[in-house]
Amino acid sequence: MICILLVAGHGTLLESQIKNDSSGLYSSLEGVPKALLPGVGRKKILDFWWKVVNKRQLFSEVYLVTNADKYKHYERWATANDFSVENIVNDGTTTYETRLGAVADLELVISCKRLDDDIMVIAGDMLCADQNFDIAQVLKFFHLKNGELAIYYEMEPGEITSSRGIVEVCPDTHRVTKFYEKPSPEVTSSRLASVVFYCLRRKTLGSLEQFLNLHDNVEDRVLGKYLEWLINVMHVPVYGMKLPSGFQLIGQVGLSDYTKWLTHYSAKKTVTAVKSITCRSYARIGIIGNPSDGYYGKTIAMSIANFWAEATISESKNLVLLPHPLNDPTEFGSLQDLFHISRKEGYLGGLRLLQATCKKFYHYCSEKGIVLPKQNFTLKYNVNIPRQVGLAGSSAIVSATLECLMRFYSLKEEDLPKPIRANFILDVETDELFITAGLQDRVVQVYEGLIYMDFSKDLMEKQGFGNYEYMDVRCAPPFWLAYLRDPSDSGVIHSDVRQRWLNGDPLVLETMQLFADLTDQAKLAMEASNWSALAELMDRNLELRRSLFTDASLGPGNLRMVEIAQQHGSAVKLPGSGGAVLGLCLNPEHLSALKKTFQEAGYVFCPVVPYCPGSKP
Numbered sequence: 001m002i003c004i005l006l007v008a009g010h011g012t013l014l015e016s017q018i019k020n021d022s023s024g025l026y027s028s029l030e031g032v033p034k035a036l037l038p039g040v041g042r043k044k045i046l047d048f049w050w051k052v053v054n055k056r057q058l059f060s061e062v063y064l065v066t067n068a069d070k071y072k073h074y075e076r077w078a079t080a081n082d083f084s085v086e087n088i089v090n091d092g093t094t095t096y097e098t099r100l101g102a103v104a105d106l107e108l109v110i111s112c113k114r115l116d117d118d119i120m121v122i123a124g125d126m127l128c129a130d131q132n133f134d135i136a137q138v139l140k141f142f143h144l145k146n147g148e149l150a151i152y153y154e155m156e157p158g159e160i161t162s163s164r165g166i167v168e169v170c171p172d173t174h175r176v177t178k179f180y181e182k183p184s185p186e187v188t189s190s191r192l193a194s195v196v197f198y199c200l201r202r203k204t205l206g207s208l209e210q211f212l213n214l215h216d217n218v219e220d221r222v223l224g225k226y227l228e229w230l231i232n233v234m235h236v237p238v239y240g241m242k243l244p245s246g247f248q249l250i251g252q253v254g255l256s257d258y259t260k261w262l263t264h265y266s267a268k269k270t271v272t273a274v275k276s277i278t279c280r281s282y283a284r285i286g287i288i289g290n291p292s293d294g295y296y297g298k299t300i301a302m303s304i305a306n307f308w309a310e311a312t313i314s315e316s317k318n319l320v321l322l323p324h325p326l327n328d329p330t331e332f333g334s335l336q337d338l339f340h341i342s343r344k345e346g347y348l349g350g351l352r353l354l355q356a357t358c359k360k361f362y363h364y365c366s367e368k369g370i371v372l373p374k375q376n377f378t379l380k381y382n383v384n385i386p387r388q389v390g391l392a393g394s395s396a397i398v399s400a401t402l403e404c405l406m407r408f409y410s411l412k413e414e415d416l417p418k419p420i421r422a423n424f425i426l427d428v429e430t431d432e433l434f435i436t437a438g439l440q441d442r443v444v445q446v447y448e449g450l451i452y453m454d455f456s457k458d459l460m461e462k463q464g465f466g467n468y469e470y471m472d473v474r475c476a477p478p479f480w481l482a483y484l485r486d487p488s489d490s491g492v493i494h495s496d497v498r499q500r501w502l503n504g505d506p507l508v509l510e511t512m513q514l515f516a517d518l519t520d521q522a523k524l525a526m527e528a529s530n531w532s533a534l535a536e537l538m539d540r541n542l543e544l545r546r547s548l549f550t551d552a553s554l555g556p557g558n559l560r561m562v563e564i565a566q567q568h569g570s571a572v573k574l575p576g577s578g579g580a581v582l583g584l585c586l587n588p589e590h591l592s593a594l595k596k597t598f599q600e601a602g603y604v605f606c607p608v609v610p611y612c613p614g615s616k617p
Contacts (some may be wrong), residue, residue, distance in 0.1 A: 001139065002117045003053045005124035006196065007035040007046065007074065008105045010067065010096035017255040026255070033070045034249060036077060040265050045249070049124045050081060052135050055425050063087045063113065064124070065105045069094040089113070101221025102196065107208040116202060118142075121223070123196035123250065127258075129265045130245030132374045138241060141369050142199040147237035149199035150176055150227060151371070153246055153411075155191040164193035164250070166222035169240040171414070174369045178240045179231040181224040192240070195224050195247045201598065204236060217434035241369035242415070276314035277407050281399035282611045283307035283391040283479065284444040285575040285582050288534075288541055289453075289519035294438030295512040296457040297502055298519035300526070301440050302450045302476055304609040309383040309396035311354070313404040315375060321358070322380035323351050344486065350381050350397045356432035357401040361445045364416070364424060365409075372409050379404065386604070389483040390576020392441035394600045398425045399445040419465040422446045436498070441576075443468055449612040450476055452523055456516075473612035475526040477534065480591065482565075482605045483580035497549060511548045515541065535571035535584045540572040556579065561603060568594040582608070 014034055018026045029037060039045040051060050064087060066074045071090045073178035078085050089109045093099050100108070106121055120138075142149040152167050161183055168178040168190045181190055211226050230236045248261035282303040289299030323330060332338040358379070365372050381401065385393035402425060406416060416424065422442040429435040443466075444451050450473045455466040501508045518537050525533035542562065551559055558574065561581040565572035568590050575582035585591045598605040 001059055001120060001199075002115055003059045003120045003122065004106060004109055005046070005049055005053070005062065005064045005122055006102055006104070006105055007033065007067050007070070007124040008067045008091050008100070009034065009095070009125060010069065010093070010099055012096050013252045013254050014249075014258060021255060026426055028281075033066075033073050033125070036073060039127055039262070040129075044077070045127055046077065046124050047081065048128060049122060049126075050083065052133075053120070053122070058136060058139060059120070060117065061087060063089060063109050065089045065091060065109050066546065067093045067099070072398050074587075093119050099218060101218045101224045102223045103208060103215075103221045104212060104218075105224070107212060110205055110208070115205075115470070116562060118202050119200045119205060121196065121198050121200065125249060126197075126247045127249040127261055127265060128245060128247055130243065130373050133243060133245065133371050134374045137366050137371050138199070140366050141241050142237075144367065145174070145237075145239040145369075146201075147175075148193045148201060148204060148230065148238050150179075150209040150238055151243050152192045152194045152239050152240050153243050155193045156246055159191075159193070161185055161188070161191060161193075164195070165227065166190050167192050167194045167240055174239050174241070176231055176240045179224075179228045179230045179238075181222070190213035193240075193247070194224070194227065194240070195250060197243075197247075198223065198227070201303060207234065207236075239369065241371060243371040245371075245373075276312065278310055279310040279400045279402070279403035279407065280308050280310045281396040281445045282448065283385045283393065283396060284441055285391070285479065285583070285608060286440060286573075287476075287513045287575070288522040288537060288573075290440055290541075290574075290576070291438060291452065291545070292512045292515035293440035293455050294498070295508075295515075296385065296455055296460060297458070297512045298452075298454050298516040300450070300452050300471070300519055300522055301442045301444045302608075303405065303444050303448045303611040304481075305609040306481070306606060307385040307391060307393075309381060309385060309393065309400050310349075311379065311381045311397065311400035311404045313377050313379050313408045315408075316378040317376060319358075319376040321354050322378060324349060324381060324383070327351075327383065346388065350383060350394075352433060353394060353397045353416060353428070354379055354381060354401055356428050357398050358405065360424065360428050361402065361405045361433060367413075368415070370411065371416055375409070377408060386483055386487070386580075388487040389579030390574065391483070391580060392445065392576065394429060394435060395425055395437065395441045395607075396445055398428050399442065418446050419443075419463075419468065424466055436577075439466065449473060452519070469522070471526065473610050475529070476610055477526075477529075477531045477584055479608040480570075480583045480585060480594070480605065481575070481580060481608050482561050482583070482603045484561075484606055485602055487557065489577040496553070508548065511544055518544075531584065531586060537584055538571040538573045538582075545574065560601065561598070564597050564601060564603075565594070568596060 018029050035046040036044050039048055053059055068090055075085055075089055091100050091105050091108055166180045166183050166188055167176045169176055211229055215221055231238050284301050284303050287300045289297055293299045328351045381397055383397055385391050385396055422439055425442040426439055429437050443453055450471040452469040452471055453466055459466050518541055522534055522537045558578050563574050565583045570583045570585040572581050572583045595605045
């Protein structure tokens, strides 16, 4: 691919204001082209762009297009920055009135250098807020989409749409559906600004001459007008890629614009360099309907404040994933110590979850047209969710890590919406780590609170996710939770049923529908605060599960906890894959004896504390 940097503009307004400034602060900048003015980090603006594209593994050549008036400035810059002087193209103009226009300048370098490759074209005098984004991601997305590519960003509150090219982008295909060159606010509600940062396919470059033949007026020979014509008139497929950063100094700007945005971007860089972010994701309990979430069923679940996982991310020179001292042990007191810890904890801690989440995050952003800064970090986690008791500890670590990555790279809700985020977390576990799981846990940990979930087949196939509805947390009765002190891996519970379901086993299909029916009945019972009806439904949920999965699959530890609960007259069911039971004791006087029996039998017992931050979708 070939890169072309356009710096042929005649910046009369900025140059004249620098020349006439009476403060004397800018006297050293008199006559300096806009692209060679100091940028963020005190380097010249063009220095930044040259650093971005000076990669021989990505670009076979880089050309610079300037004008006769400023040619000598760029020649001196080239010799000082290892840029080939032969690759500077002079368009011959000396004044703003005689300018050719950016489209003509682009066509000039292509024809005079006889270029026959895909082109990346960038305005080399743009001030960019993000000084370290990954240009390789841009090229990867361009080749993935096999169409023209336009970089865009979300405008800041102080910017007006009439100063930019504005795009409307399909969120699913990422195709630019409309392009408006400097529109008034009533034309479009979009605030996605496209700048001169495009990738154009070799076969499309012939349209430059066609466009120039149709537009004699130099005012129309700007690249924004060309993209507007290409998209709105010629219907050429152009895709949009979002850079979570801003661009300024575009067009005829003044000294106040230059100083304002330089100060703003420099301040943002200083703040960014020291940020540290901690995100928390909570354990969850499946109240009714589980495990039908992985079988086109329905469930109600709730995040609980009793247990959580945290991830902390901070900027660092290298990318570092820190192992947890307890969950990812690398040092042991003895070989015997290693034996006992490995037998109890297994070999796979949380570090693999961090690594898999980071891998999936980069892949997602590359496919969805989100350019990430080349900004490294140190990532660590902490978790107090008991292992292997079905309270969604693994997905909580992934959820907290994903939230950290989104905030670290300034991704917004529309970049990774909540329903897609839940799918993302599930994919990390199932596709990357081959963990058997359903969507319920991930939905609750993303939305947080008391959630009704419908995973019906038609919904899942139509939109890729279910319908998720917040319920008032006051609909939740005083649940209790008991779990094994020393659990074994409970993931085998789903294994046989999953294969039978895939094979179309009528009994499995019917039972999963019954789980869904129980969920709808439980929703009505909870909304009416009918705890006795809810208790009956919970008991029925357990009976269906035992009949389908068999007692042998549930294991003696789970069955013993169920037995204790039933002996004390409490409703009981499994809140997850196994290792814990969730109960509802309708007679509070029995709760103390229930707790004592569980503890004497060697189990951990605790009242459930709902976690509901009060947010709504």
